[in-house]
Each structure stands twice: as structure tokens, then as C-alpha cells.
Amino acid sequence: MAHLEPASTAATAEAQSAVMIRVSNLKKSFQSGDELVEALRGVDLEIERGSCTFIVGPSGSGKSTLLYLLGALDEPSSGEISIEGQTVTAMSETDRDHFRRSRIGFVFQQFNLIPNLDAVGNVLLPFIPTGLNRTLRNKAVGLLEDVGLGHRLRHRPSRLSGGQQQRVAIARALVKDPAILLADEPTGNLDHKGADEIFEILRREQRVHGRTLVVVTHDRRFIREGDRVIEILDGKIVA
Secondary structure, three states: OOOOOOOOOHHHHHHOOOEEEEEEEEEEEEEEOOEEEEEEEEEEEEEEOOOEEEEEOOOOOOHHHHHHHHOOOOOOOEEEEEEOOEEHHHOOHHHHHHHHHHHEEEEEOOOOOOOOOOHHHHHOHHHOOOOOOHHHHHHHHHHHHHOOOOOOOOOOHHHOOHHHHHHHHHHHHHOOOOOEEEEEOOOOOOOHHHHHHHHHHHHHHHHHHOOEEEEEOOOHHHOOOOOEEEEEEOOEEOO
């Protein structure tokens, strides 16, 4: 008799589905002086695997808060976040940190580069605590070449333009080969040309490598037909 495999778990089934991120009744509040601020007030959404999703809304609407929660950089007050079938909000702090470091890449408005490290060193920053090797160094060099910085490998941030620094930051986010790429106002400190170049790199990662791209931005000119657009106002999805 043929051996029958056990039925797939719900987590495995979801991990193989089109849904990469599922959010249920997500709330986040915090104390600011004497005032209780409700940054998110019951957010429900699904983000498909390999898609490009924009989160838009005015300043203070909760869009960056939502992004940080999706990236396990913060914990919600209540609600659930499931990524690839794993309930991130139910994980221990150690497991959540490991999940974030292995599966999610971040690109921020501030480049967050280390001044005394060159471009290669900054790309390798996530691996410094666990140790570096030649394979990782070669990977960092390859990523910098992919983003057009093969001629700036030994340059420190002070010798790089804003757009070049953001390219280093993107390469740093990609060095762990993340399934999800989260970007918070990634072009906020760049000129028009530099912003276009950065978005083209992000688009390529989503299109060619199948990464799920989620972007918080004020600049709607980067939104294209077929993109998912989530509009937030006062902590709630309105469109």
C-alpha cells in the first residue's frame, strides 16, 4: 500500500497560496503625554505574494506605523499579522527577531549607513554580529554592482551622493535575500532623477526576483497600473 503523507497544516497551505501577508483587526495605540494616540484602529488587509503595494495617506495617518508592524519592528496593541502562514504576532521576541532578519528587507528614508564603513562594509552590516566570509563579501560586491556602484565599493558614505547612499542601503536590504522588501519613503531625501533611479531598482527586485514590495510614499507618481494602493486616514483604511 502506498504511504499516505499527513494532511498539510493550515500554515503550509497558506504559505503556498497567493497570500503573502494577512492582517486582521490590527490596532496600535501609544501614550503621548496625557493623550492616548490611536495610530491604527482596526486594519484588515491581504497582500499577495510577489506584488507591489503602495501605502499612502497624509502625515500622521498611520502608514509608517503599519509598515513597521508588518516588518516586526514593533508590536501591535491587538490584532494579528500572518506572513507566509506564520503568525508573527504570536512569536516570541527571539523568534520574531530571527524571522525579521531572515525574511524581511528594509529601506528607509534615512539611509542609516555607518560613517566609518565603506560601501561593502555597510552592505555586510547585518552579518557582522554572526561573522563574515568570502562568500558573503562576494555577494555584497555583486549586489553593489547590480545597483550601479561597482566603482564605489571602497567609498565611505561621506563620499557618496544621496542616491548612491540609498543604493547601498538597498543592497544591504537585499544581501539576506528577503522574500519581502519594505520601503518607508525611500525617495524622500532624493532629487527627481535619483528618486526615479531608486524606484527602478525596487521595481526590478519585485519584477525579476519575485519579492513582495510594500512602499510607504507621499509621491503617487510612482504608482503604475496593476499596483495595489492602500489609502490610510486616521488609522483606518479608507480606500
